[in-house]
Amino acid sequence: xxxxxxxxxxxxxxxxxxxxxxxxxxxxxxxxxxxxxxxxxxxxxxxxxxxxxxxxxxxxxxxxxxxxxxxxxxxxxxxxxxxxxxxxxxxxxxxxxxxxxxxxxxxxxxxxxxxxxxxxxxxxxxxxxxxxxxxxxxxxxxxxxxxxxxxxxxxxxxxxxxxxxxxxxxxxxxxxxxxxxxxxxxxxxxxxxxxxxxxxxxxxxxxxxxxxxxxxxxxxxxxxxxxxxxxxxxxxxxxxxxxxxxxxxxxxxxxxxxxxxxxxxxxxxxxxxxxxxxxxxxxxxxxxxxxxxxxxxxxxxxxxxxxxxxxxxxxxxxxxxxxxxxxxxxxxxxxxxxxxxxxxxxxxxxxxxxxxxxxxxxxxxxxxxxxxxxxxxxxxxxxxxxxxxxxxxxxxxxxxxxxxxxxxxxxxxxxxxxxxxxxxxxxxxxxxxxxxxxxxxxxxxxxxxxxxxxxxxxxxxxxxx
Amino acid sequence: xxxxxxxxxxxxxxxxxxxxxxxxxxxxxxxxxxxxxxxxxxxxxxxxxxxxxxxxxxxxxxxxxxxxxxxxxxxxxxxxxxxxxxxxxxxxxxxxxxxxxxxxxxxxxxxxxxxxxxxxxxxxxxxxxxxxxxxxxxxxxxxxxxxxxxxxxxxxxxxxxxxxxxxxxxxxxxxxxxxxxxxxxxxxxxxxxxxxxxxxxxxxxxxxxxxxxxxxxxxxxxxxxxxxxxxxxxxxxxxxxxxxxxxxxxxxxxxxxxxxxxxxxxxxxxxxxxxxxxxxxxxxxxxxxxxxxxxxxxxxxxxxxxxxxxxxxxxxxxxxxxxxxxxxxxxxxxxxxxxxxxxxxxxxxxxxxxxxxxxxxxxxxxxxxxxxxxxxxxxxxxxxxxxxxxxxxxxxxxxxxxxxxxxxxxxxxxxxxxx
Numbered sequence: 001x002x003x004x005x006x007x008x009x010x011x012x013x014x015x016x017x018x019x020x021x022x023x024x025x026x027x028x029x030x031x032x033x034x035x036x037x038x039x040x041x042x043x044x045x046x047x048x049x050x051x052x053x054x055x056x057x058x059x060x061x062x063x064x065x066x067x068x069x070x071x072x073x074x075x076x077x078x079x080x081x082x083x084x085x086x087x088x089x090x091x092x093x094x095x096x097x098x099x100x101x102x103x104x105x106x107x108x109x110x111x112x113x114x115x116x117x118x119x120x121x122x123x124x125x126x127x128x129x130x131x132x133x134x135x136x137x138x139x140x141x142x143x144x145x146x147x148x149x150x151x152x153x154x155x156x157x158x159x160x161x162x163x164x165x166x167x168x169x170x171x172x173x174x175x176x177x178x179x180x181x182x183x184x185x186x187x188x189x190x191x192x193x194x195x196x197x198x199x200x201x202x203x204x205x206x207x208x209x210x211x212x213x214x215x216x217x218x219x220x221x222x223x224x225x226x227x228x229x230x231x232x233x234x235x236x237x238x239x240x241x242x243x244x245x246x247x248x249x250x251x252x253x254x255x256x257x258x259x260x261x262x263x264x265x266x267x268x269x270x271x272x273x274x275x276x277x278x279x280x281x282x283x284x285x286x287x288x289x290x291x292x293x294x295x296x297x298x299x300x301x302x303x304x305x306x307x308x309x310x311x312x313x314x315x316x317x318x319x320x321x322x323x324x325x326x327x328x329x330x331x332x333x334x335x336x337x338x339x340x341x342x343x344x345x346x347x348x349x350x351x352x353x354x355x356x357x358x359x360x361x362x363x364x365x366x367x368x369x370x371x372x373x374x375x376x377x378x379x380x381x382x383x384x385x386x387x388x389x390x391x392x393x394x395x396x397x398x399x400x401x402x403x404x405x406x407x408x409x410x411x412x413x414x415x416x417x418x419x420x421x422x423x424x425x426x427x428x429x430x431x432x433x434x435x436x437x438x439x440x441x442x443x444x445x446x447x448x449x450x451x452x453x454x455x456x457x458x459x460x461x462x463x464x465x
Numbered sequence: 466x467x468x469x470x471x472x473x474x475x476x477x478x479x480x481x482x483x484x485x486x487x488x489x490x491x492x493x494x495x496x497x498x499x500x501x502x503x504x505x506x507x508x509x510x511x512x513x514x515x516x517x518x519x520x521x522x523x524x525x526x527x528x529x530x531x532x533x534x535x536x537x538x539x540x541x542x543x544x545x546x547x548x549x550x551x552x553x554x555x556x557x558x559x560x561x562x563x564x565x566x567x568x569x570x571x572x573x574x575x576x577x578x579x580x581x582x583x584x585x586x587x588x589x590x591x592x593x594x595x596x597x598x599x600x601x602x603x604x605x606x607x608x609x610x611x612x613x614x615x616x617x618x619x620x621x622x623x624x625x626x627x628x629x630x631x632x633x634x635x636x637x638x639x640x641x642x643x644x645x646x647x648x649x650x651x652x653x654x655x656x657x658x659x660x661x662x663x664x665x666x667x668x669x670x671x672x673x674x675x676x677x678x679x680x681x682x683x684x685x686x687x688x689x690x691x692x693x694x695x696x697x698x699x700x701x702x703x704x705x706x707x708x709x710x711x712x713x714x715x716x717x718x719x720x721x722x723x724x725x726x727x728x729x730x731x732x733x734x735x736x737x738x739x740x741x742x743x744x745x746x747x748x749x750x751x752x753x754x755x756x757x758x759x760x761x762x763x764x765x766x767x768x769x770x771x772x773x774x775x776x777x778x779x780x781x782x783x784x785x786x787x788x789x790x791x792x793x794x795x796x797x798x799x800x801x802x803x804x805x806x807x808x809x810x811x812x813x814x815x816x817x818x819x820x821x822x823x824x825x826x827x828x829x830x831x832x833x834x835x836x837x838x839x840x841x842x843x844x845x846x847x848x849x850x851x852x853x854x855x856x857x858x859x860x861x862x863x864x865x866x867x868x869x870x871x872x873x874x875x876x877x878x879x880x881x882x883x884x
Contacts, residue, residue: 228590277598278596280595304588385570389564393567396564397549397566402727436585436727438588438590439588440586444614444615458615459617462600463687465687
């Protein structure tokens with residue numbers, strides 16, 4: 001098959017590029033080695049839309065974060081995904097460190113972050129009573145937000161798909177060669193040809209790059225471990241509470257999630273195995289220890305799950321978003337670690353501008369900028385929910401009791417284009433199994449539905465992969 | 466237009482059914498049972514082993530047979546049971562928001578409510594076991610449902626963490642279904658399940674039980690490939706160098722049950738931190754007037770027979786509340802868990818001159834041999850009961866003459882037996 005553009009990687013970056021491209025009259029294909037979108041770094045992170053005060057002024061991280069964050073309100077409306085600017089604080093409990101807060105403030109102002117304020121300890125505690133008495137200062141960023149990274153990525157992908165981008169999942173790239181027409185991309189599902197290749201391969205971006213280009217950067221997998229607490233603990237803090245950043249990252253945060261849980265983490269440890277998302281005793285202990293430094297009384301007895309994610313840390317220290325100098329038509333969007341989620345829509349725009357220099361881009365009249373999500377009955381007002389159930393009774397049959405997710409929503413998750421094929425796929429789309437029993441009660445029924453809808457045996461339904 | 470009922474019972478398992486039957490027998494006409502599953506009986510439906518009903522029916526029944534007796538009774542009494550109906554929330558003035566496929570979303574107002582939602586199992590995530598997150602890790606109850614209700618064997622090489630009763634029962638069930646159960650590891654220095662289950666489910670099948678051991682690592686990317694089990698010290702921390710690898714494709718977890726009270730919280734019902742169940746008085750009434758609780762939603766029981774008995778009392782008290790237009794407030798005393806007692810149900814008892822018995826149920830903190838249960842009222846002993854052995858896995862149950870209770874704390878404690 002011949003395409004104008006092949007995007008390697010169906011994480012948030014790849015899907016943002018795909019959606020940006022889908023506005024134009026080009027043929028595009030997204031490939032990913034996993035069976036679903038959002039299976040790598042995009043699925044296991046802090047789920048924060050950062051305000052943008054962390055990165056050094058002038059870097060891509062700084063520019064794209066601030067721009068990406070500014071795009072998020074409209075994007076969330078267009079794509080029908082939850083997003084809330086809950087605000088963030090960087091807290092400090094040593095008087096010696098107060099100058100670092102000031103430096104962070106100055107950096108944020110230089111980056112163009114709006115409404116930043118420095119608070120003393122009492123002012124900070126007035127806003128967030130769970131902060132420790134030792135907290136002596138805070139940088140307050142009201143524009144920081146929280147989002148669901150699964151829904152963001154899925155929504156970008158679904159909207160791209162609706163506008164004509166094709167997806168080939170379970171398709172691992174094994175080789176790329178440049179030819180007279182552009183590139184031949186060899187995959188586990190055959191060879192695809194394109195004039196332009198965009199490398200959004202996360203922790204494997206250097207490997208993909210090196211298949212066809214001179215090595216110019218390395219990616220290190222930097223693992224971060226997290227704990228997720230029950231919704232009854234979600235109100236411990238209302239804003240995202242950061243600690244002063246270090247060279248390993250933004251430190252351990254404590255934050256409500258967009259769905260009302262409490263997330264604490266991550267740790268930061270560089271590892272060799274780029275698929276090793278195991279948690280460790282040491283890591284989880286570190287999450288507990290470090291999160292308690294700024295916030296008191298975190299109810300760790302209400303942890304419902306722990307997980308780890310891998311940041312794709314690039315050797316240049318900044319995002320790597322450029323067309324290769326020698327191999328024209330090969331575009332990297334690599335080293336997309338934090339603030340990658342926040343920057344994704346802006347990265348999509350920047351990559352689009354690069355592609356504009358490679359291919360002619362003509363806007364389509366048929367472009368549909370909006371996407372409707374799966375209805376979320378648990379959050380609806382009474383009458384709207386009643387009407388929906390009357391129209392489709394499956395919405396009245398609760399399958400996941402913890403998150404109050406109906407059979408109708410689960411069927412939607414499976415039946416939609418790019419629909420769920422696995423238990424984790426259902427979980428990420430509609431949260432069945434995401435709650436406090438962690439799928440103990442609902443997984444047998446969800447498995448039955450997955451088997452029935454896909455016409456496969458119960459035993460052949462898998463958790464992931 | 467709101468629907469109204471006299472009594473709404475949330476949950477059609479053994480507790481809800483017994484409460485419904487008792488309330489009807491006490492004279493309440495207008496009762497509805499909301500059951501979220503597609504059939505009545507609750508978790509008993511997946512408990513196909515025998516051993517149920519020895520106290521209640523003086524015979525040994527399977528779980529579905531035991532449930533069947535109560536389902537039949539409720540049918541004969543003409544009590545309305547709505548299956549596939551889930552209560553989403555309850556307001557403090559007892560307006561229940563219910564959703565179902567057939568009737569959609571609606572509000573039902575009840576004069577009294579009995580909470581009988583049961584409990585859930587503690588999942589892997591809540592146990593903070595490090596490692597990967599592959600397929601093949603199930604709570605014992607989920608595995609029980611797969612095997613007994615759906616005919617699915619979740620795996621062939623099995624390790625079980627936790628010696629709760631469902632874990633023990635599943636060790637036997639998986640063995641009978643042809644799987645190989647390598648070991649049961651238990652964090653505590655004593656079993657979490659009944660002695661008879663250790664004998665009948667592990668010993669009879671040569672399955673080793675490793676006390677003071679836990680899973681410290683889980684391996685496998687897509688499918689579980691193995692776990693590491695290590696010995697723990699007295700604080701529960703793994704002892705370095707004691708880890709043994711067990712290649713396996715299935716890990717079952719039987720590490721504790723948690724009463725399900727998220728619904729209770731929507732009504733403003735106060736919970737007991739020690740049980741995660743509602744705080745109740747000796748009428749099994751919660752902190753919200755007209756809302757009662759029983760069964761495993763109140764506290765985790767060891768035998769269903771005790772659930773039925775307790776739920777019957779909850780149904781009777783709810784009926785009296787409805788028929789009398791509320792309970793008189795009346796003076797109460799507190800029940801305090803003393804030495805060796807983890808919690809008590811109830812936590813408050815009404816003073817009165819009735820000739821009835823006040824039932825106190827509780828669990829002990831540790832294994833006690835040759836000790837006694839002492840209950841004091843206002844400092845005076847009102848009960849001393851010698852027990853050969855008391856273990857945390859078995860619920861204790863004592864009864865006290867109400868007339869002996871005076872105005873002062875009731876205290877339950879474990880004491881040395883005087884020679």
